[in-house]
Amino acid sequence: MSFELELAAASAAPAGYSPAIAPHPTQTSYDHVVLPGDFPDPTIMKVGDTYWASATTAEWGAVYPIFSSKNLLDWELVSHVFPDKHPAWASSNFWAPEFYQENGRFYVYYTARKKGGMLCVAVASADHPAGPYHDHGPLVGQEAGSIDGFAMPDEHGDLYLIWKEDGNSCHQDTPIWAQRLNDERTALVGEATELFGNDVRWEGPLVEGSALVRHNDWFYMFYAGNSCCGKGCNYATGVARSRALLGPWEKYEQNPILIGNDTWKCPGHGTVTELDGRWFLLHHAYFAQSHEFVGRQGLLSEFTWNAQEWPEFVNRSPQAAPLTDLARLHIAEEFEGNELGPAWQWPLGQQPTSRVHEGQLHLTAKPSRLGALVARRTHVATYKAATTLDFAALPADTFAGLAAVGDPYNALALMAGNGQLQIWHVKSGKQQCLQHVFIEPCATLTLRLEVWGGQRYRFAYSTDGATWQPLPTESFTLNGTYLPPWDQGVRVALVAQGAEDTTAVFNNFIIRNQR
Template sequence: MESGNYFAPVTEPVVHFDDTLDTLAAPLIKAPRRSYDLVALPGDFPDPTIAKINGSYWASATSAEWGGVFPLFKSDDLVNWEPAGSVFPNGLPAWAGSNAWAPEIFEENGRSYIYYTARRKGGVLSVAVASADRPEGPYRDHGPLVSQRAGSIDGCPVYDEKGRLWLVWKEDGNSCFRPTPIWAQRLNAERTALVGKKVELFRNDAAWEGSLVEGSSFIRHGGYLYMFYAGNACCGKHCTYATGVARAKTLLGPWEKCPLNPILTDNSVWKCAGHGTPIEANGRYFLFHHAYSVMSQEFVGRQGIISEFTWGADGWPAFEGRSVQAPAPNVLALHVEDSFDGAVLGDEWQWPIIAPRPSTELRGGQLLVPTSAARLGTLLARRTTAATYRAATTLDATALQPGTYGGIAAVGDPYNGLALVAGANGLLEAWRVQAGKLQRLAQVEIEPSASLTLRLECWGGQRYRFAYSTDNATWQPLETEGFTVNGTWLPPWDRGVRVAVLAQGAAGAEVAFSHFAIVNQR
């Protein structure tokens, strides 16, 4: 950005994969078999799900404490994915308060369903369902299906050998130091309630599974029903997650676990691979799952990956090298930029679901964000895709009202962030907000500017530095103690760090932003 081209887009050719090319190759020159092993959803997209509906592939993933809840993506080739809204664009349904986890997409008779996990307000984790006439929605919520005392998560619908639909889920026993049974129970004709009695399929009884098994999903092959599932610790710096598989002739068992479990585990590029959905496409088989990049780990979060598997002579699925074959993301090709010149704010922007969706407005090439007095204020965030990056936003500092701040922040959640903010009358401050408590790290006065750009730089997800510019060419660092700030503590156990614009102050004011960008660095 010192050279004035910080916001210049990074481009690279888009490669489209087409299986028909194999069949069109010259008789004596066979085209190489194309690899679909790739990062389909770079950034923080845990517990991904996939389904083929009306000729297209649809995907979603855990959104945790960020809205819109359960982002939707569409693809025609498993390679190029486009945002397509979210299941709950205005936040969780009224009965739920947090933990928007593990959506599972399902289609039957032209109707789309999302089976998902959320926590009852003041209560336990529960599996619920929403439905729509189209996979893109709008979705109508039908509320919880099961809420066991220890919690119920990771619901997945599956047909049994007689064509009857069941819900399979995990009892969250590890939350209270108990085993984690995988249960099955019939769904009613409307697919919105459970009927009959629940039946245990199996539980965590293998050493590699540790304290849990979870994330069940299914595929049929060779007369067996196969369940892909995850075991051990899912998240954070010390995760031990991996993928296993079990099979049975009938849904209610008996279930046989693969003797080679875990069948998908760590390598030098990816770690803690798990919680995925298998799918068959053009005679090939894939698991859409998550894993941490070794280069960015918890600072970016669990990324959505497609891994191909084959069927062995023993009838078990196998992944090459028992590990993720997707190459490391090309971080320089993954960047974010928004000039706020569209009619609506893009689906990629997120907001904390503990607060109502911000009533933002796009007008005259500016994003107008209403202020909030809570903690870091109103936050609108984008996922990061690398642990080393520069991020910047441009705002009109001359229009800030007294007691109002606008700026940019690296955010773990609404209670934890590092921010560079501008206030009225040319006040510039660096903030550290940890556990909801604000500490001012530095403060200077500058000449107010209608085009003030605030920048944060991050190295390895851990060290941060702040700077500002009034001409987008020359930069002045904000001198915090030691010049860099430690941000190791930022990511929550189950989420990556996001970069947000913020508007802090008493309700009734707004901050005008004209540009935002994140550019990854090596």
């Protein structure tokens, strides 16, 4: 199939990004992948008839996506907590946002690393769930680090922050703490109380990701234990309960209550919600066939309460079916409007200058590393991606192209410039050119990336959109197993490297998912 036909087919699907799979008919099962792609540590809250969700963004901007839904299954990306610049006090590790609402005010308690210092739990607030949010800065930052903040009123109505001391970062235990919040909900007051720690074998080196709910006069804390991320992860979900928020807490003797299966690996770190008297945990898990190459995806898993008033999941594992209608997750971007849509990302603190004009993306170059880049999450580990570059307009000594990116220090890219094409291999910040070919002058140049299983990569190019020249050769592919960081999936990016007064022009961008 030619690139024009591929692009036309992709354009038949809705333009831009929507993580929803499809409108669902009336059905009994709510167990679904509702946030496909790299959306770890999801949070959820209900306001009126609308559900709101967010998730970890780690080292990518914009920080903390905000989704809305009326039915828990079909979600729309509407904004971000920090859509442009992230808070000035923080440098990285934007993890685990948690919503809280009170008296028409909305709060996001989140984790970030203080510049030159430790991980902290901080808070931002807004008058509407979609924002804009005003940051109030850190609430707590212990020497070992403090992460995974969750706000919960106690049995007297006093609001407390629950968080994890990140002791596993320095080979120590990981107690879960609680401390009262002030009336403005922007600072801690009084003394901290330790609730419990990792003292059961399945929990391994840590307990974290606390999410609390009250049911029949019990406080229930859903929490995660063991190793969260990567191919060797063994994450699982447990639950504890108490009559009083500050304890004593009793862990369920049947823990863990949610473990992996043949389809979904390492389920954990979720938030509880309710619909029509039914109970759900929105949590993350790796799809077994794509694992770390796509990242931890947002799943909805239903649970019930047993006779002993403990939560139970069917078969103690996620029942969500694998994604099947992959065509609805194709990305077809023809750069309509006057700015990039909210699904585009960039490396944290490196938001590029870009402009959308007359169906083209104008991306201002940067000289460092890969250069300036804008990226999209992937949904599967086998796919094709392509873009058409206005090659004739590319300034001298400026390179532009298409890349598979784990982070700015780890990437594989096909870059055009100075009358040639180059394959760039970037690993641990070290860049080398694996292959280059000279090409005749042409108006436009189409670049294509093919990926199999997240591990094998091959590029191709076309000067007419129909005849393809593979790079490297047909019999050879590049190894991309090194690309994903320990806690993130691979993205596909448009890249421009060169002097900061130069611009690369892209005509389109597609990703077509395959099994």
